[in-house]
Amino acid sequence: MDLTLKIWRQAGPEAKGEMKTYPISGVEEDMSFLEMLDFLNEQLIEQGIEPVVFDHDCREGICGMCSLFINGEAHGPGRKITTCQLHMREFKSGDTIYIEPFRAKAFPIIKDLMVDRSAFDRIQRAGGFISVNTSGNTIDANAIPVPKENADKAFDAATCIGCGACVATCKNSSAMLFASAKISQFSLLPQGQPEAKERVLNMVHQMDLEGFGNCTNTGACEVECPKGISLENIARMNRDYLFASLSSNK
């Protein structure tokens, strides 16, 4: 198929960016979206044009490294998939495709389509852990049974891949879905209880410091989340936060 690609090019964090147009032909249906970009890059290099820079690694929807805003949607058309799982059969010959980076104040652009999402790491560092040393001499793994329902919900929350689509989609650039997923995983498990209050306060505080916006309950994040992380987590986090602020002696 033949396509027209309109791609955001930006030489560096401080440089001014612009949309550039690249016609491309010979794209196959079976290619993934990122393979289509590889294909473009091979041609650009042959023409002496610097290839388009984008983040990617696992190419199977689990590492959370790929991003891209495709035709106005985080991870492109299709639900519950990442950009690396999007295939060209979703497009047709003659289409024009707009490809832009994830945009948010807290995700500065590094180059072209690549952004800096290290703010997510800093949120996790603020409390996304259970303070147990790694000696291996803890209690037996089966000593505390966890009701299956809670274990399953904790797992569902824990499947967040940290891609940032929720932030990129949100008109306020809020990171609530991401942060609430991690906080919920621990608050649903007995092991997470002792530090629950501190955790939610510290992680939310860090989220604000990083410059993410507030949540106005639009719900767009849940729709675009490739892992189907539920808004229920935000509600749980808000409850935990309120409770923690009222009862914490901090």
Next chain:
Amino acid sequence: MALDSKIPAGPLGEKWTKHKGEIPLVSPANKRLIDVIVVGTGLAGSSAAASLAEMGYNVKAFCFQDSPRRAHSIAAQGGINAAKNYQNDGDSVYRLFYDTIKGGDYRSREANVHRLAEVSRNIIDQCVAQGVPFARDYGGLLDNRSFGGVQVSRTFYAKGQTGQQLLLGAYSALNRQIAKGRVKMYARHEMQELVVVDGKARGIIAKNLVTGEFERHSAHAVLLCTGGYGNVFFLSTNAMGSNVTAAWKAHRKGAYMANPCFTQIHPTCIPVSGENQSKLTLMSESLRNDGRIWVPAKKEDAEAIRAGKLHPNDIAEENRDYYLERRYPAFGNLVPRDVASRAAKERCDAGYGVNKTGEAVYLDFAAAIMRYGEEEAHVKGVNNPSEAEIKALGERVVEAKYGNLFQMYEKITASNPYKEPMKIYPAVHYTMGGLWVDYNLMTTIPGCFALGEANFSDHGANRLGASALMQGLADGYFVAPYTVGEFLSKDIRTGKISTDSPEFEAAEQAVRERTEKFINNNGTKTVDHFHKRLGKIMWNEVGMARNEKGLKQAIADIQALREEFYADVRVLGSANGMNPELDKAGRVADLIELGELMAKDALERNESCGGHFREEYQSEEGEALRDDENFAFVSAWEFTGVPAEAKLHKEELTFENVELKTRSYK
């Protein structure tokens, strides 16, 4: 240099406890004076960095991704083994040890494997304490599943995302130390050189991938936790960034590479669909529990299918060749990975492949769907169900078991595996070979350690499913943090290592020159062009079946490719700032050299064992012939300038606790 594996004396079950007790301790005050570099933040690296920091060492950790959480371990699907015996099915440390030795076709060290089995139990305790949400049963206790090659149920899992959950657990432990300032994290940094001072590993040259700057980092010890090198085949199930650079730089500086030719080719992956494909996707081993593997029995049918004139569902039962069931009646579709992969290749080579490229076989769930459907109908008391009703019921059972995999398959191939058989083909998945390490996980360069998939230590010639995650966490949480003490206890008075030494200067200079060379090369072909060609050579000659002639040809071809690469590769842009093409060029350069050594290793190993199959060494029925008399050793290669002229050192393997047997699955 003579290889000293430093295996402690004494009975197998006591070696580790005794050794651990005897390793000199470094006092907390002295630990503060010692710096450790950990390269890699997968399961092995994150767990090691967190543990060392807790103990009091100053740790610097590096990864090339934008976050430690994205290391390739994140992609592991099926599960992690541990000898917990929660299912009360007779599992034990000894059984896990035995299964691993046998599964590895008797090419691994007894002492290391036994230690692995011992600490496996602590891993599960540790992970649960960290909040890893493993699957649980209705009683709230941990659930298990079985994996290939064993008769017990010892695999812990978190749906199809076990690697993700374990890595996020290790990442949280790492984060806790980063927050305390005990670990300094360098993401988007790539180690491009190892610095050796007075014969000891004392630092690295790392490139800041965002700014393009080269940085000198010194330490008293360097731990390489940099993963496997399956990407030497270009197409593999590994992440795009997985590479051998860190290990290869260490190899060039004196670390021996062990058994580099031992590669695991996984039988059930989605086949190659075209020339522009960038990677292959695994379909979990668990599918072989219910799927039947077949190709058409008649060549005309296979040809008609390839031409799009015939649909598999229209081939009558008697015209199908369930070749695994035919060749291995005892194990059928559940033979180990290496055996299943070779059998698929054999049929496709003979002209029975079922996709455009002729390299695919069917994995068919129709029989399982009907079987489960009938069971369900019976359980639900449906009288005289129609075939359609049975099918619908059966599909629901299969969906509950494998839904996410079926969905993943459909996303990639646009074909519905409930309605027509999956097409699968073997793909490169894991590398058993890696840096040679002693019992302390130290390479032949004092102070340079290797953990996880980067070392060769535990899986012999074939790894069992769900054992890589176990090994990564065992090495990182429970082995290396202690065993480094033996080396570091001698360094308490050394003081900070200076980065101003001639050794650091020379190492940085070497990296700079290489970078300049690529940027100024003005060649005509892209990096991927060369990587793909390397992959083809490796797949055809150093892949599932190898022979003397092909391996010799491969060495010559790779050498020619290397020259052409340096003469004609084209890397645009500059060395300052982000330039992924430039970084890729460096990685591919190292993979090319590694490929040559792999071919050499495969050529020298005149036997078939595990994932290494030499066509000259097979029985009349085409089964692998191992040669214990002459090849029960680890090949450890010393770099001498040209990979094909590397010097071989042998570490003889002695088996005191298990008896060497021929694996038979007939």
